Amino acid sequence: MVINEEEFQEVRKAVEGKKTLILVGNCYAEYYGRATSKIAEGDRIVIIKRDGSFLVHQNKKLAAINYQPPNSRVSCELLDGCLLLQARNPKKKEMLKVLFNKLYYAGSFELKDDENITVFATEEDLARDLMQDLSVIEEGLVPLKNEAMVLKGFIDILAEDKQGRLVVIEVKRRVATLDAVSQLKRYVAEVMKEKNKPVRGILCAPSISPNAHAYLLREGFEYRKIEYDPLNKEKWIKGVSKKQKPLAEFMS
Amino acid sequence: MVINEEEFQEVRKAVEGKKTLILVGNCYAEYYGRATSKIAEGDRIVIIKRDGSFLVHQNKKLAAINYQPPNSRVSCELLDGCLLLQARNPKKKEMLKVLFNKLYYAGSFELKDDENITVFATEEDLARDLMQDLSVIEEGLVPLKNEAMVLKGFIDILAEDKQGRLVVIEVKRRVATLDAVSQLKRYVAEVMKEKNKPVRGILCAPSISPNAHAYLLREGFEYRKIEYDPLNKEKWIKGVSKKQKPLAEFMS
DNA sequence: GCGATCAGCGGCACG
DNA sequence: CGTGCCGTTGATCGC
Numbered sequence: 001m002v003i004n005e006e007e008f009q010e011v012r013k014a015v016e017g018k019k020t021l022i023l024v025g026n027c028y029a030e031y032y033g034r035a036t037s038k039i040a041e042g043d044r045i046v047i048i049k050r051d052g053s054f055l056v057h058q059n060k061k062l063a064a065i066n067y068q069p070p071n072s073r074v075s076c077e078l079l080d081g082c083l084l085l086q087a088r089n090p091k092k093k094e095m096l097k098v099l100f101n102k103l104y105y106a107g108s109f110e111l112k113d114d115e116n117i118t119v120f121a122t123e124e125d126l127a128r129d130l131m132q133d134l135s136v137i138e139e140g141l142v143p144l145k146n147e148a149m150v151l152k153g154f155i156d157i158l159a160e161d162k163q164g165r166l167v168v169i170e171v172k173r174r175v176a177t178l179d180a181v182s183q184l185k186r187y188v189a190e191v192m193k194e195k196n197k198p199v200r201g202i203l204c205a206p207s208i209s210p211n212a213h214a215y216l217l218r219e220g221f222e223y224r225k226i227e228y229d230p231l232n233k234e235k236w237i238k239g240v241s242k243k244q245k246p247l248a249e250f251m252s
Numbered sequence: 253m254v255i256n257e258e259e260f261q262e263v264r265k266a267v268e269g270k271k272t273l274i275l276v277g278n279c280y281a282e283y284y285g286r287a288t289s290k291i292a293e294g295d296r297i298v299i300i301k302r303d304g305s306f307l308v309h310q311n312k313k314l315a316a317i318n319y320q321p322p323n324s325r326v327s328c329e330l331l332d333g334c335l336l337l338q339a340r341n342p343k344k345k346e347m348l349k350v351l352f353n354k355l356y357y358a359g360s361f362e363l364k365d366d367e368n369i370t371v372f373a374t375e376e377d378l379a380r381d382l383m384q385d386l387s388v389i390e391e392g393l394v395p396l397k398n399e400a401m402v403l404k405g406f407i408d409i410l411a412e413d414k415q416g417r418l419v420v421i422e423v424k425r426r427v428a429t430l431d432a433v434s435q436l437k438r439y440v441a442e443v444m445k446e447k448n449k450p451v452r453g454i455l456c457a458p459s460i461s462p463n464a465h466a467y468l469l470r471e472g473f474e475y476r477k478i479e480y481d482p483l484n485k486e487k488w489i490k491g492v493s494k495k496q497k498p499l500a501e502f503m504s
Numbered sequence: 505g506c507g508a509t510c511a512g513c514g515g516c517a518c519g
Numbered sequence: 520c521g522t523g524c525c526g527t528t529g530a531t532c533g534c
Contacts (some may be wrong), residue, residue: 001522020311022297026360034512035373035428036482042365043315045274045299051312058273059363060303062321064528066369068315069514094512105359109276111311113294117318121287123525173525174286177508182434183524186467209507215438230288230527286527315514319527346527375510406508425510429523435509461522482512 002084007106008076011083014048014108022109025083026102029056029066033094038114039065046085046098048074050111054087056098068096111212121230127156127171128238130204130226134159134169137204137224141167155187166191167200176205176223181215188221195222255335259358260328263335266300267328267358273300274361277335278354281308281318285346291317297349298337300326302363306339308350320475373482379408379423381489382456382478384423385439386411388491389456394420407439418443419452428457428475433467463473 014021023046030038044065045057054068068087072094075086082099140162155168168191170184171200180203188201201221207217208223216223227238235241266273273299278312282290296317297309305396320339324346335352386393392414409421420443422436432455440453453473460468460475468475479490487493 009346014289014461020297021274024274024359024363031512032483034482035371037512039259039368040367041364041368042367043361044365045272047297047309049309049311049313053312053314055314055424056311057299057301057307058365058367059301059361060305060322060365061301061530062305062307062319063513067314067512067514069512070312075290093510096512104361105274107276107357109311109356111276111295111297113296113310113312115292115294115310117281117289117291119289119527121527152504175507175529176440177274179431179434179509182431182438186430211507229287241506253520283527313515315526319529321529322525344527348527371512373512388529425512427522431524463522 002081002101003078003103003211007079007103008078010106010108011076011085015074015085018050018110019108020050020111022046022105022107023048023083023085023100023103024105025100026099026104027056027100029096029098031066031094031096036081037066041103042103048085048087052087053148054085054096056096066096066098068094072096076209121173121228121236123156123171126173126226126228126237129240130169130171131157133240136200136226136237137169138167151245155191158191161200165198165200166195167202168203169202171226172203172205174206176203176208176212178209178212178215180205180208181212181219181221184216184221185219254353255330256354257330259333260330262329262358262360263337266338267326269360271360272302272363274298274357274359275300275335275337275352275355276357277352278356279308279350279352280346281350283318283346285341285344285348289318293353295356298311300337300433300485302337304339306337306348308348318350320346324348324489325411328424373480373488374427375423375425377406378425378456378478378480378489381492382421382423383409385492388478388489389421389454390419407443410443413452417450417452418447419454421454421456422457423478426458428455428460428464430461430464430467432457432460433464433471433473436468436473437471 028041042252047055051070052072053070055064056066072089077084080142085098087096131143141159144158156171159167168187184201192199204224204226255336280309282294299307303322304324307320308318309317324339324341329336337350383395393411408423411419420439436453440451444451456476456478
């Protein structure tokens, strides 16, 4: 009997009362569902959130080793002095079991937080602000906003060049890889088929891997380097200055 | 003065002593680096691991809203009665700041855990065990293990059909999407160029999206449905029975 | 270190 | 719901 009744009641009340529960202790864990996993006993942290999210963390790495998404049904029981937690997703036939044989800490909390995080410098931000001034990509490019919407919905920027040719522009916020070229290729083929005329493809990214570049050129597409700094308030995209969304303020 | 000196010393000792630290309280958070983010004050959970991993969790959803990868340099200070935590990655010029104005809990732990999780039913597992009996994909297929290694290293399975044609097989553990077809296409093109002869492409997955299937057929490739159950010990891949890696044991 | 790919990816937006 | 795709993706493995 390692887990005492008092601790268990704390856990039970948290699980039943939909509070947020934090556990630290020595546990074994196993999962089955989309795959199966197991890990022998070790000291870990478990977080069970109000919405049924379930996390098992080792004391290293960023990612949880086991988890269950929101809306999982959590149960707890005392089994031979051990605390057994189970998080099920009946629809997906998934189950995560965590068996604690030691508990260093158990605490439950009612956390009030209605805030949403705002993130800046996403691919969407890049594409939107680039569209305000496509000259950084190529002189004379004119964005065709509505076209892009109607046509696909996935194309970052659809534009027309000086010669009146359609240009599909794929924007990447980090190193462009083979995937990005494949993606561009699909979009170009799509538009070309739709419009029944030649379409150019431009890949915009801070850099591109050698393989991706070779693939790109082989397909007849073009690469344009873009540089950006999320903290530069006036011109966060190098070479683009007008009509940019103002940056969020940050303390020094 | 909301954070008391005693709590702060607990935090400071944990941060300096490379212990694992868990904080629960009301905080504001901001990040800058690859992007920028900020979120107004709310009740959240912070975990700082021994290796410098830093996590900020809201009381909903599975994913952390802010984080810093392993090896970040963490510092803490008391500022106007508030606890300021900073996690920096000098090389990437990244910084995460968390400012607590209330602390409901602060605990530090020395967690001992040398175990590694074992996961079964990954794509690698699927490909390896399928290779033991390719008849479930097509009668007469013979795997060319060494070829695949030498040729690329990324092709899941390279085989030869009854007519002696090369067959590139891409295996997916879940719904095959457009990406998977693009990937297969790249590999087929690669092998075709290398060997200078026609190459077939087969996409193996539990299911395939309509768009992906259309794209696949348009490219002249083929789809083969595979069904598997990670918990079925004798035949976890339907139709494949021999030489399979034994499944890990799970309690009922 | 970069490059390529998988992940029980998670999350979001759209149809 | 599925489909598609981004993500401060993270993590792994090969070079």
